[in-house]
Amino acid sequence: MSVLNVVSREQTQEKLDRRAPVVMRYLASTPYTMTDRLEEGATKHAQRPFLLEGDLRYTYAQVNAKANQVARALQAAGVRKGDVVAMAIENRIAFFLAWFGITKLGGVAAFINTNVSGKPLSHAISVTHARHVIVGEECAPRFAETEGLDPELAYLHWPDPERPAPAGMLAQFGADLQAAALQEDGSNVPASWREALLAGDTAQYIFTSGTTGLPKAAVVSHARWLVAGDAMKELWEISENDCFYCFLPLYHGAASMSATSTAMSAGASLVVRRKFSRSEFWSDVRRYGITTCQYVGEICRFLLSRDPETNDKQHTLRKMAGTGLTPEIWNQWVERFGDVFQIYEGWGGTESNTNTINVDNRIGSCGRVPFWEKTNLRIVKYDQEKGEYIRDANGYLQTVGINEAGEALGRMVDHPEVMAGRFEGYTSTEASEKKILRNVFEQGDAWWSSGDLLRCDEDGYCWFVDRIGDTYRWKSENVSTMEVTDALAEFPGADATTVYGVQVPGHEGRAGMVALVMIAGVGFDPQAFYEMALARLPRYAAPLFVRLMDAPDITGNYKLRKVDLQKQGFDPEQVKDVMFVRDDRQKTFVPLTPASVQEALRG
Numbered sequence: 001m002s003v004l005n006v007v008s009r010e011q012t013q014e015k016l017d018r019r020a021p022v023v024m025r026y027l028a029s030t031p032y033t034m035t036d037r038l039e040e041g042a043t044k045h046a047q048r049p050f051l052l053e054g055d056l057r058y059t060y061a062q063v064n065a066k067a068n069q070v071a072r073a074l075q076a077a078g079v080r081k082g083d084v085v086a087m088a089i090e091n092r093i094a095f096f097l098a099w100f101g102i103t104k105l106g107g108v109a110a111f112i113n114t115n116v117s118g119k120p121l122s123h124a125i126s127v128t129h130a131r132h133v134i135v136g137e138e139c140a141p142r143f144a145e146t147e148g149l150d151p152e153l154a155y156l157h158w159p160d161p162e163r164p165a166p167a168g169m170l171a172q173f174g175a176d177l178q179a180a181a182l183q184e185d186g187s188n189v190p191a192s193w194r195e196a197l198l199a200g201d202t203a204q205y206i207f208t209s210g211t212t213g214l215p216k217a218a219v220v221s222h223a224r225w226l227v228a229g230d231a232m233k234e235l236w237e238i239s240e241n242d243c244f245y246c247f248l249p250l251y252h253g254a255a256s257m258s259a260t261s262t263a264m265s266a267g268a269s270l271v272v273r274r275k276f277s278r279s280e281f282w283s284d285v286r287r288y289g290i291t292t293c294q295y296v297g298e299i300c301r302f303l304l305s306r307d308p309e310t311n312d313k314q315h316t317l318r319k320m321a322g323t324g325l326t327p328e329i330w331n332q333w334v335e336r337f338g339d340v341f342q343i344y345e346g347w348g349g350t351e352s353n354t355n356t357i358n359v360d361n362r363i364g365s366c367g368r369v370p371f372w373e374k375t376n377l378r379i380v381k382y383d384q385e386k387g388e389y390i391r392d393a394n395g396y397l398q399t400v401g402i403n404e405a406g407e408a409l410g411r412m413v414d415h416p417e418v419m420a421g422r423f424e425g426y427t428s429t430e431a432s433e434k435k436i437l438r439n440v441f442e443q444g445d446a447w448w449s450s451g452d453l454l455r456c457d458e459d460g461y462c463w464f465v466d467r468i469g470d471t472y473r474w475k476s477e478n479v480s481t482m483e484v485t486d487a488l489a490e491f492p493g494a495d496a497t498t499v500y501g502v503q504v505p506g507h508e509g510r511a512g513m514v515a516l517v518m519i520a521g522v523g524f525d526p527q528a529f530y531e532m533a534l535a536r537l538p539r540y541a542a543p544l545f546v547r548l549m550d551a552p553d554i555t556g557n558y559k560l561r562k563v564d565l566q567k568q569g570f571d572p573e574q575v576k577d578v579m580f581v582r583d584d585r586q587k588t589f590v591p592l593t594p595a596s597v598q599e600a601l602r603g
Contacts, residue, residue: 118145221419
């Protein structure tokens with residue numbers, strides 16, 4: 001694989017056009033859903049392995065049968081078509097069985113982040129309007145410590161022998177769904193239970209962080225889920241002989257939508273691991289014969305940080321898809337682990353109505369637009385300093401020039417039947433409307449606003465530049481600065497709290513940094529701040545750096561200014577304030593030095 005592959009625009013477009021028949025396969029009124037896909041797989045690929053976890057092996061037929069059992073148990077518990085069932089289960093086969101059981105009834109599965117508790121957890125349940133909740137035993141403590149949950153919620157739980165809850169805790173989370181399902185029949189449930197369910201109907205709610213506030217629940221229809229799988233099967237050239245590696249969290253769209261739907265579309269296998277393991281990654285690949293995995297750039301960096309081994313190039317992995325793989329890491333990856341990889345770096349999101357994907361192995365690019373007339377994507381001029389669009393004399397937005405960074409927009413298709421190009425939005429109408437720009441290039445048009453800056457070079461290759469606004473991405477998770485600010489605003493002695501993401505050389509995304517202004521006469525207690533941050537926030541969201549300032553940096557309209565703080569980062573040559581870095585080993589914040597930063601980044 002060369003650094004600069006010479007591929008004609010026509011060759012790239014020919015590959016991208018493989019999706020064309022797929023996107024029109026599922027109209028809003030098509031009577032075909034996820035359950036139809038699962039039941040077809042149980043017939044067509046009956047004895048082929050579908051889900052693997054540790055020593056467990058379930059075929060397509062077995063997964064379908066167990067999903068039927070779960071559906072019957074849920075139906076007995078009062079779940080009906082259209083009901084929203086929230087589920088908090090870590091990456092294990094139980095997640096799939098509960099999820100598919102919900103879909104068998106025509107219900108809507110709301111995937112809850114297994115790391116959250118408190119306000120973010122109660123918010124997630126509330127905005128999805130869930131009336132039933134399936135709690136994995138491993139998540140029970142987070143529910144137990146959360147105040148404000150609706151007392152009318154109907155609970156069920158799923159045991160977890162690996163991570164048992166404290167004695168007596170499960171009693172408050174309803175009946176054992178796994179045990180109840182084992183008593184039920186495994187034959188296909190009556191189709192009448194989901195009568196008139198269509199491809200355009202909602203299948204899941206998947207949470208995605210916006211630029212402000214708590215995460216929003218994105219709507220995912222059956223059609224969107226099916227199209228994702230069928231399209232990726234064609235682009236990634238997946239067959240029934242492929243085996244996926246699923247270690248990214250299933251509550252996100254990459255794992256539950258892209259990987260799972262693609263595997264099911266092809267009749268391929270999927271290996272589930274609770275969490276990414278740097279030490280077990282390659283042994284898993286070799287043990288299961290894994291051919292395909294999703295990544296984030298940070299994971300590839302972690303794997304490169306291990307000492308080289310003599311068998312580094314002896315493996316079955318051939319295809320990788322994901323985001324955030326920098327050219328530097330990409331080149332190191334290929335050099336160390338072999339030039340056998342087809343790497344599909346992409347750009348897009350759970351809720352996006354447009355995307356790009358690199359099908360040419362162009363190192364560092366997140367995709368290509370060979371011909372603009374064949375895509376609903378546009379990149380428009382945006383003034384990052386002023387935080388506003390650059391308009392022409394008529395007030396319309398303008399597309400960028402070659403290699404000029406701008407915001408990526410997706411034209412919204414306004415047709416009751418066509419799902420391609422549709423922005424399905426969030427459970428909140430207000431939140432959905434905030435993502436829509438109207439009268440962009442002409443009166444009456446509507447475009448989805450991504451909040452991402454891209455640039456496109458002279459060959460049509462796209463490159464991710466940055467994220468607009470107050471969300472930053474760290475450890476493969478989106479972090480809302482408002483959520484972090486809310487969690488830390490009550491720190492004793494804090495007068496002003498400004499949260500932002502800063503770039504860390506050699507690392508994907510941005511790490512969290514908080515600029516604190518303490519009340520006069522009150523000192524900063526680094527251990528107390530550590531304890532509060534880690535108690536109230538998931539580890540990936542807790543700030544990595546602290547900067548102590550004498551006064552907040554505010555704008556004329558009394559908004560905290562972050563642009564200069566972000567640019568300065570934690571560079572001691574630019575920042576003369578006292579700074580600290582998080583030390584998870586000592587469970588405190590320690591003075592920032594080159595050595596303490598390196599220690600923090602090893603975690």
